[in-house]
Amino acid sequence: MSGHQFGGEWTTEKLERLREYLCAYMRIFSKNSHAARYTTVYVDAFAGTGHRVDSKRGHAGSRLFETELDPDAAAYRKGSARIALEVRPPFSRYIFIELSAERVAELELLKRQMAPTPDSVKIVNAEANQYLAHWCSETDWRQHRAVVFLDPYGMQVDWATLEALGRTRAVDLWLLFPLGMAVTRLLRRDAPPGKHWADALTRIFGTEAWRTAFYSKRDEPMLFEVESEQRRDVDWRDIGRFFVARLTTIFAAVADNPLPLRNSRNTLLYLLCFAAGNKRGAPLAVKIAKHILEPRGVRGELLQD
Numbered sequence: 001m002s003g004h005q006f007g008g009e010w011t012t013e014k015l016e017r018l019r020e021y022l023c024a025y026m027r028i029f030s031k032n033s034h035a036a037r038y039t040t041v042y043v044d045a046f047a048g049t050g051h052r053v054d055s056k057r058g059h060a061g062s063r064l065f066e067t068e069l070d071p072d073a074a075a076y077r078k079g080s081a082r083i084a085l086e087v088r089p090p091f092s093r094y095i096f097i098e099l100s101a102e103r104v105a106e107l108e109l110l111k112r113q114m115a116p117t118p119d120s121v122k123i124v125n126a127e128a129n130q131y132l133a134h135w136c137s138e139t140d141w142r143q144h145r146a147v148v149f150l151d152p153y154g155m156q157v158d159w160a161t162l163e164a165l166g167r168t169r170a171v172d173l174w175l176l177f178p179l180g181m182a183v184t185r186l187l188r189r190d191a192p193p194g195k196h197w198a199d200a201l202t203r204i205f206g207t208e209a210w211r212t213a214f215y216s217k218r219d220e221p222m223l224f225e226v227e228s229e230q231r232r233d234v235d236w237r238d239i240g241r242f243f244v245a246r247l248t249t250i251f252a253a254v255a256d257n258p259l260p261l262r263n264s265r266n267t268l269l270y271l272l273c274f275a276a277g278n279k280r281g282a283p284l285a286v287k288i289a290k291h292i293l294e295p296r297g298v299r300g301e302l303l304q305d
């Protein structure tokens with residue numbers, strides 16, 4: 001088995017919050033007689049392998065050894081697919097989407113070990129946006145309710161995919177938005193990005209409105225003429241709020257307290273966002289998610305000032 005190295009403390013934070021939501025979701029769907037009629041689906045569209053090897057702590061070869069020595073530390077290194085498979089009661093169905101064939105092979109192993117029933121886990125070796133578009137259109141949303149977790153490294157999630165998920169009116173979305181990892185880096189302070197990166201930003205925001213929302217024109221008096229320049233005069237919080245506002249245009253309700261995730265050097269990496277698609281379920285879903293997203297410990301911080 002190869003290792004899948006990513007993340008650090010912030011990954012643990014992210015996955016713990018996902019786990020809490022999945023447990024709350026399945027508690028509601030198993031106890032509430034209206035909700036219990038639905039087939040519940042968990043979709044992990046950037047599924048990885050089901051485990052992770054902390055980049056600071058070694059490689060997969062040492063995993064078994066470390067597990068034997070320190071079971072708690074090993075528990076922290078579960079990936080999202082494994083965490084979802086551990087939820088009780090389990091979801092009716094699990095779909096794990098992963099682009100890398102090598103990681104798909106590891107997911108197959110995980111399925112053999114942990115699938116509640118052989119048919120309840122589907123592993124798809126595909127590009128996430130493409131597969132989700134197909135899945136959204138082929139699923140009978142009168143009978144299904146789903147939690148979708150989008151955990152990309154960077155800017156892989158297209159706005160069109162979020163729109164398709166919102167249109168189902170049946171999906172609760174957990175999304176890692178690459179705010180510090182990519183978006184604020186592309187939004188240079190001294191000038192708007194060139195066409196290639198501007199197109200990428202438009203793809204992730206689903207609108208060109210970011211240009212006027214983030215940049216303003218200023219006239220700089222030069223020696224012989226006045227030169228007009230554009231500068232970014234918003235910070236990461238404003239950009240995060242802009243994205244959350246965008247989500248409210250396609251989901252029934254959105255948590256207004258997405259969680260900023262920072263690495264050990266305090267560099268902002270991602271915003272962990274939540275949106276609920278079903279009008280009837282959204283108030284409770286967002287209430288639970290907002291509670292789960294609350295900052296914990298000394299490093300907690302809010303998107304709001």
Ligand SMILES: C[S@@+](CC[C@H](N)C(=O)[O-])C[C@H]1O[C@@H](n2cnc3c(N)ncnc32)[C@H](O)[C@@H]1O
Nearest residue numbers: 046047048079080098099100127128151153156
């Ligand atoms: C951050 S990792 C996911 C980690 C996983 N959620 C976990 O907790 O174990 C991102 C994964 O997405 C996969 N990936 C990257 N681009 C993809 C795409 N366009 N479609 C599907 N999977 C993709 C990568 O191979 C990688 O395994």
